[in-house]
Amino acid sequence: MNKRLIKKLAEDSYSKEKLDRRKVFAFARVLRRRDLRKYIRFLKNFEDRMTLRVTLPTETEVGRVRRRLSKIFPNKKIVFTIDPTMLAGIRVIDYDNVYELSLKNSLETALDQITSRYD
Amino acid sequence: MIREEDIITKLEKGLMQWRGEAKTLNIGIVERNTDGVIQATGLSKAVMGERVEFENGVSGVVLNLDEDFVSIILLGEASSIKEGDIVKRTGEMLSINASEELLGRIVDPLGEPLDGKAKIKKGSLMPLEKIAPGVVEREPVNTPLKTGIKAIDAMFPIGRGQRELIIGDRGLGKSAIAIDTFINQRNFKKSTSKLKPVVCIYVAIGLKRSTIAQIVGKLKDNDALEYSIVVAASSSEPASLQYLAPYAGTAIAEYFMGNGKDVLIVHDDLTKHAWSYRQISLVLKRPAGREAYPGDIFYLHSRLLERSVRLNSKHGGGSITALPIIETQANDISAYIPTNVISITDGQIYLQSDLYNSGVRPAINVGTSVSRVGGSAQSPLMKGVAGKMKLELAQFAELAAFSQFGSELDSATSAALERGKRTQEILKQGQYQPLEEPYEVLSIWAVTNGHLDDISVEKIGKFERDFHQFVKRNNPKIITVLSSGDKLSEATSKELEKIITQFKKSFK
Ligand SMILES: Nc1ncnc2c1ncn2[C@@H]1O[C@H](COP(=O)(O)OP(=O)(O)O)[C@@H](O)[C@H]1O
Numbered sequence: 251m252n253k254r255l256i257k258k259l260a261e262d263s264y265s266k267e268k269l270d271r272r273k274v275f276a277f278a279r280v281l282r283r284r285d286l287r288k289y290i291r292f293l294k295n296f297e298d299r300m301t302l303r304v305t306l307p308t309e310t311e312v313g314r315v316r317r318r319l320s321k322i323f324p325n326k327k328i329v330f331t332i333d334p335t336m337l338a339g340i341r342v343i344d345y346d347n348v349y350e351l352s353l354k355n356s357l358e359t360a361l362d363q364i365t366s367r368y369d
Numbered sequence: 370m371i372r373e374e375d376i377i378t379k380l381e382k383g384l385m386q387w388r389g390e391a392k393t394l395n396i397g398i399v400e401r402n403t404d405g406v407i408q409a410t411g412l413s414k415a416v417m418g419e420r421v422e423f424e425n426g427v428s429g430v431v432l433n434l435d436e437d438f439v440s441i442i443l444l445g446e447a448s449s450i451k452e453g454d455i456v457k458r459t460g461e462m463l464s465i466n467a468s469e470e471l472l473g474r475i476v477d478p479l480g481e482p483l484d485g486k487a488k489i490k491k492g493s494l495m496p497l498e499k500i501a502p503g504v505v506e507r508e509p510v511n512t513p514l515k516t517g518i519k520a521i522d523a524m525f526p527i528g529r530g531q532r533e534l535i536i537g538d539r540g541l542g543k544s545a546i547a548i549d550t551f552i553n554q555r556n557f558k559k560s561t562s563k564l565k566p567v568v569c570i571y572v573a574i575g576l577k578r579s580t581i582a583q584i585v586g587k588l589k590d591n592d593a594l595e596y597s598i599v600v601a602a603s604s605s606e607p608a609s610l611q612y613l614a615p616y617a618g619t620a621i622a623e624y625f626m627g628n629g630k631d632v633l634i635v636h637d638d639l640t641k642h643a644w645s646y647r648q649i650s651l652v653l654k655r656p657a658g659r660e661a662y663p664g665d666i667f668y669l670h671s672r673l674l675e676r677s678v679r680l681n682s683k684h685g686g687g688s689i690t691a692l693p694i695i696e697t698q699a700n701d702i703s704a705y706i707p708t709n710v711i712s713i714t715d716g717q718i719y720l721q722s723d724l725y726n727s728g729v730r731p732a733i734n735v736g737t738s739v740s741r742v743g744g745s746a747q748s749p750l751m752k753g754v755a756g757k758m759k760l761e762l763a764q765f766a767e768l769a770a771f772s773q774f775g776s777e778l779d780s781a782t783s784a785a786l787e788r789g790k791r792t793q794e795i796l797k798q799g800q801y802q803p804l805e806e807p808y809e810v811l812s813i814w815a816v817t818n819g820h821l822d823d824i825s826v827e828k829i830g831k832f833e834r835d836f837h838q839f840v841k842r843n844n845p846k847i848i849t850v851l852s853s854g855d856k857l858s859e860a861t862s863k864e865l866e867k868i869i870t871q872f873k874k875s876f877k
Pocket residue numbers: 537538539540541542543544545546730731798799800
């Protein structure tokens with residue numbers, strides 16, 4: 251099957267911005283193995299595009315961050331990860347864009363500058 | 370010594386800033402890695418020719434931006450990258466480090482030395498992909514790029530900033546023309562030279578390693594390596610490196626041109642370059658067109674050769690002359706890649722197998738070869754002496770075919786035939802023996818003025834060698850006069866007549 255068609259199927263697998271299980275099963279049943287792989291790949295890509303991945307150093311701020319981000323990205327699913335090594339700050343991955351504001355990062359930049367100066 | 374308070378001030382400064390500056394990154398995810406050709410999703414802000422970096426520090430370069438994915442060619446170990454790996458933009462174009470230190474060196478398209486010597490340290494980062502200079506920066510071609518090959522300098526002169534294609538089947542002397550032209554540039558290093566010296570860059574694409582070693586050896590033996598640079602991606606290197614080679618060579622050429630230098634770049638050969646691109650495109654499953662080449666192959670080569678120009682003095686006056694080489698199959702110049710490159714260049718030197726086999730070397734087909742801009746880049750001397758030769762030779766080819774029917778020939782026809790044979794003979798030239806212009810002129814002047822009409826064809830090679838020696842020994846002054854490149858004066862013509870009459874008395 252044509253790649254464009256498969257992509258169209260993947261698009262059509264959504265009802266109101268949500269992946270529709272019934273449609274997915276229906277499509278998957280009729281697709282050939284090779285095309286199925288492409289179909290899943292497109293679905294995965296759509297899911298990635300619709301998901302916002304957020305990393306925070308602690309649980310405490312999760313609720314507040316979720317409220318604020320869902321205003322900026324009303325249609326995206328927001329997934330949280332906790333990473334204590336960040337020390338402080340936030341990292342947001344919006345599909346292929348990473349926004350990072352972490353203390354660890356700034357510390358590293360500062361240290362880099364110091365070492366390059368005294369090398 | 371690092372003082373503690375320094376560290377603390379630095380840290381404080383860093384901490385003060387951190388709230389303000391968020392780091393943003395554009396990333397992608399590897400979907401597939403086929404022999405070092407990567408397809409990744411994401412990277413929506415990447416641009417063509419940009420360097421990207423994988424998690425493990427390996428670099429790649431963006432080759433294509435397709436609708437659903439970005440194609441990347443890997444510049445390191447192919448097996449090191451797998452599906453799901455993250456790749457990030459760097460915001461830099463893929464570049465090569467260029468400096469004067471490159472002269473005499475052999476490097477790969479990433480600038481890694483292949484001659485066992487140290488890596489080039491200081492230098493300017495030159496992008497592999499670059500938009501060609503616009504019309505306002507350019508100047509018409511007006512200075513000769515001398516090959517030292519009589520047939521070319523007389524009939525298909527090449528100018529600095531020109532793009533002249535060398536085309537023909539395998540084993541007809543295409544590379545030989547390029548190498549002899551490199552060797553001939555030694556004449557312009559001399560302080561007495563009126564023309565600027567030329568930096569030579571040999572881009573070897575998909576050639577066997579042993580062939581590359583031979584080319585380097587010949588350049589070295591003829592003292593040409595010191596002003597040359599070899600950029601090599603042999604047939605045993607991955608297609609990606611072969612694909613990058615001509616761009617790397619051109620990037621280095623642009624460094625020298627930017628410093629006001631005249632550069633000569635040879636791409637040996639673009640047929641194999643097209644193959645490497647076809648191979649990469651097959652891996653990417655991009656739609657293929659004629660002869661299974663992807664549709665943008667034409668654009669690829671024109672983008673490359675467009676960068677060979679002559680800059681005007683306001684922009685430093687440097688130039689890049691390109692001699693791309695195309696290898697044909699069974700003399701077929703109507704195949705896809707040959708026709709493409711013919712249409713991009715300013716002329717072509719066409720080598721033909723039947724000429725080669727009948728002993729005409731260099732085996733240049735006078736009828737089909739052309740140089741569209743070179744005429745204005747010939748010295749008045751050469752122009753005056755070689756003027757009618759091309760036409761005469763073309764007529765000779767026709768007459769020669771005609772005379773095979775064995776019909777009676779009138780005396781004018783047989784005289785033209787005899788002259789043609791001698792002209793063809795004197796244009797033969799051995800390998801690694803490029804000639805300085807005064808000597809080229811001596812030979813061409815002698816034949817076009819009928820001084821060889823009474824010499825048998827078999828003796829012409831010896832006649833030429835002895836005549837050059839004779840003039841060099843007995844009349845060095847005339848060589849100096851001819852070196853000026855000025856139009857042949859009445860007096861000089863008379864002097865030449867005297868010299869050749871004298872020489873012929875002693876010649877047996
Ligand atoms: N002017 C010449 N005189 C004699 N032999 C030549 C000349 N030019 C090339 N050859 C020989 O012809 C062969 C093929 O030359 P080469 O330059 O390698 O061909 P190509 O690059 O077209 O494949 C080589 O053996 C070379 O020595």
